[in-house]
Amino acid sequence: MIRAALKKVVVIGGGTGNFVVLKGLKHFPLDLTAIVSMADDGGSTGILRDELGVLPPGDVRQCLIALSNSSRLMRSLMNYRFENGGLGGHSFGNLLLSALEKVTGSFEKAVEEASKILNIQGKVIPVTTHQVRLKMVLNNRRILEGEREIYLSQEIDQGYKTIYLEPFPKVNPRVIDDILNADLLVIGPGGLHTSLIPNLLVEGVCDAICQSDARKVFVVNLMNRKGQTTGFRTSNYVKELVRYLGKDIFDHILFNVQKPTKQLIEVYANEGDLVENDLDDSRLIPAELLGSLAEENKKDLLKRNLIRHDSKKLAQELMKIVDHL
Amino acid sequence: MIRAALKKVVVIGGGTGNFVVLKGLKHFPLDLTAIVSMADDGGSTGILRDELGVLPPGDVRQCLIALSNSSRLMRSLMNYRFENGGLGGHSFGNLLLSALEKVTGSFEKAVEEASKILNIQGKVIPVTTHQVRLKMVLNNRRILEGEREIYLSQEIDQGYKTIYLEPFPKVNPRVIDDILNADLLVIGPGGLHTSLIPNLLVEGVCDAICQSDARKVFVVNLMNRKGQTTGFRTSNYVKELVRYLGKDIFDHILFNVQKPTKQLIEVYANEGDLVENDLDDSRLIPAELLGSLAEENKKDLLKRNLIRHDSKKLAQELMKIVDHL
Numbered sequence: 347m348i349r350a351a352l353k354k355v356v357v358i359g360g361g362t363g364n365f366v367v368l369k370g371l372k373h374f375p376l377d378l379t380a381i382v383s384m385a386d387d388g389g390s391t392g393i394l395r396d397e398l399g400v401l402p403p404g405d406v407r408q409c410l411i412a413l414s415n416s417s418r419l420m421r422s423l424m425n426y427r428f429e430n431g432g433l434g435g436h437s438f439g440n441l442l443l444s445a446l447e448k449v450t451g452s453f454e455k456a457v458e459e460a461s462k463i464l465n466i467q468g469k470v471i472p473v474t475t476h477q478v479r480l481k482m483v484l485n486n487r488r489i490l491e492g493e494r495e496i497y498l499s500q501e502i503d504q505g506y507k508t509i510y511l512e513p514f515p516k517v518n519p520r521v522i523d524d525i526l527n528a529d530l531l532v533i534g535p536g537g538l539h540t541s542l543i544p545n546l547l548v549e550g551v552c553d554a555i556c557q558s559d560a561r562k563v564f565v566v567n568l569m570n571r572k573g574q575t576t577g578f579r580t581s582n583y584v585k586e587l588v589r590y591l592g593k594d595i596f597d598h599i600l601f602n603v604q605k606p607t608k609q610l611i612e613v614y615a616n617e618g619d620l621v622e623n624d625l626d627d628s629r630l631i632p633a634e635l636l637g638s639l640a641e642e643n644k645k646d647l648l649k650r651n652l653i654r655h656d657s658k659k660l661a662q663e664l665m666k667i668v669d670h671l
Numbered sequence: 672m673i674r675a676a677l678k679k680v681v682v683i684g685g686g687t688g689n690f691v692v693l694k695g696l697k698h699f700p701l702d703l704t705a706i707v708s709m710a711d712d713g714g715s716t717g718i719l720r721d722e723l724g725v726l727p728p729g730d731v732r733q734c735l736i737a738l739s740n741s742s743r744l745m746r747s748l749m750n751y752r753f754e755n756g757g758l759g760g761h762s763f764g765n766l767l768l769s770a771l772e773k774v775t776g777s778f779e780k781a782v783e784e785a786s787k788i789l790n791i792q793g794k795v796i797p798v799t800t801h802q803v804r805l806k807m808v809l810n811n812r813r814i815l816e817g818e819r820e821i822y823l824s825q826e827i828d829q830g831y832k833t834i835y836l837e838p839f840p841k842v843n844p845r846v847i848d849d850i851l852n853a854d855l856l857v858i859g860p861g862g863l864h865t866s867l868i869p870n871l872l873v874e875g876v877c878d879a880i881c882q883s884d885a886r887k888v889f890v891v892n893l894m895n896r897k898g899q900t901t902g903f904r905t906s907n908y909v910k911e912l913v914r915y916l917g918k919d920i921f922d923h924i925l926f927n928v929q930k931p932t933k934q935l936i937e938v939y940a941n942e943g944d945l946v947e948n949d950l951d952d953s954r955l956i957p958a959e960l961l962g963s964l965a966e967e968n969k970k971d972l973l974k975r976n977l978i979r980h981d982s983k984k985l986a987q988e989l990m991k992i993v994d995h996l
Contacts, residue, residue: 393756393757396756397755397756397757397758398753398754398755398756398758419774419775419784422774423770423771423774426770426773426774428723428766428769428770428773429723430722430723431718431721431722431723431757432718432722432756432757432758432759432761433722433723433757433758433761433766434757436757436758438766438767438770441753441758441763441766442763444753445748445751445753445763446748448751448753449744449747449748449751450744459744463788
């Protein structure tokens with residue numbers, strides 16, 4: 347009996363969106379790759395970039411944890427945040443990646459070593475290994491400097507002229523290979539301007555996506571972020587991505603149709619609104635994708651990400667596509 | 672064929688002294704245990720104790736690295752010190768132990784988990800898991816607070832009234848078992864007041880050492896520390912330990928007879944003098960135990976610990992004792 351080669355799935359993004367997709371897909375027999383934005387400069391990651399001159403570890407850390415087959419303790423350790431003093435706010439996993447970068451002299455080597463320590467399923471690849479800053483010029487000519495400032499801005503839905511990485515980075519060559527050889531490309535969910543687009547701004551990434559024979563899926567966000575994508579519908583998301591990709595390359599658009607409770611929507615009203623679908627398109631896959639509210643979170647309704655994708659449901663829908671390849 | 676049980680060797684101390692002994696003994700088939708002082712409060716360790724309320728990780732880290740069978744990279748990682756900002760001065764291994772203590776809720780569990788991560792040969796046991804401070808009352812009634820202050824004092828050789836741990840700690844029960852079941856107990860080398868005696872100040876440790884049927888070896892330091900043990904000879908070291916042990920329990924006294932170069936002794940003149948032997952005793956084992964000067968250190972003669980034990984030579988002498996048990 348000849349064992350069929352594993353299907354190659356490449357997930358492009360950064361942050362919590364990637365985490366949910368990878369965590370779900372990890373349980374299936376796939377050749378899994380996460381391509382991660384290197385634009386993060388907030389919180390612990392920002393301090394490490396500024397003080398140590400390292401590449402941003404935060405998004406890579408999340409992907410590594412999502413793909414880790416090591417003990418729950420190891421995963422808790424990686425997410426552990428020091429609470430006091432000079433270490434306050436740093437997550438241990440970030441420190442691991444930064445120390446490994448210093449010891450090995452290379453961020454990619456650091457990710458590789460951390461992948462071994464965490465016994466990960468698949469691989470995690472930084473989209474570039476150059477030090478870059480994300481910048482955005484708004485319609486009113488104001489320049490937002492850095493991913494964090496863009497993430498916090500409430501003016502973006504007033505329109506922006508351009509978004510770019512400075513300096514214009516060379517792509518990590520492994521990224522191009524992985525995209526070209528993929529069977530399935532998954533883009534999203536994730537912050538449109540802060541997690542998804544920063545990958546598309548790296549030299550060669552959009553071309554590779556367009557040239558790849560992979561089936562391409564866009565996973566639409568559940569919520570719009572206030573002041574960033576307020577009132578965005580599916581078509582707005584697709585249009586914004588196409589602005590960088592050059593053409594609409596999506597074969598499938600995975601959209602959640604499960605409504606959160608009124609109570610949750612009210613809690614979220616200050617942060618943003620639900621994404622509505624406006625596409626009547628054969629590519630659309632409507633599905634119930636909402637994560638259930640964990641007991642421990644019910645107490646703390648102000649916590650972020652209460653309305654989120656369920657990693658299992660999301661993976662099941664993606665696997666339906668993979669199974670038909 | 673019945674396979675003989677491994678001989679049980681217990682090394683008592685803390686700091687660099689322990690490191691050298693363990694690093695050498697690791698390569699022999701032994702049941703190896705390091706019992707580690709919990710009095711350290713200087714540098715990175717002191718900051719972690721103060722800011723996070725954790726137990727002191729520094730000496731444990733050194734023992735774990737000495738016993739580690741993992742890659743050179745992992746060992747470099749554990750010793751890596753962050754250079755800038757809020758993290759400046761912290762060694763990564765210390766952060767690992769402190770984060771593990773926070774995540775597991777127990778320092779002993781943390782040491783156990785770190786032992787797995789570092790794939791150690793043998794085991795490392797904190798002498799107590801209580802938060803203690805080392806204090807010393809000098810003859811002039813001045814009180815030195817903390818191991819660091821004692822380490823830096825140049826008045827100790829003027830005599831002291833008492834040294835104690837505050838609060839008086841309960842011993843880690845595993846320590847007593849290990850001492851009672853040992854075949855060989857190794858005490859020293861190491862800072863007399865800052866690494867060796869702090870173990871003897873923990874409830875029950877001295878009694879266990881005295882009751883144990885193990886062969887007991889004292890490894891005499893190479894150098895006296897100026898203002899601490901200035902002019903000490905072998906008999907002074909033994910006498911000082913016997914002050915806490917209650918009786919002279921040493922079966923062997925391992926003493927280095929290899930002279931460092933004049934140049935090195937001159938470099939060290941400001942730090943201390945060579946320990947001379949004044950015992951004419953059947954227990955004395957004279958041996959050439961000096962480490963050779965690594966090429967990279969020749970450039971930097973001001974670096975500490977240029978005159979140090981060679982871990983291989985030390986282990987060979989200790990193994991001669993073990994082989995005759």
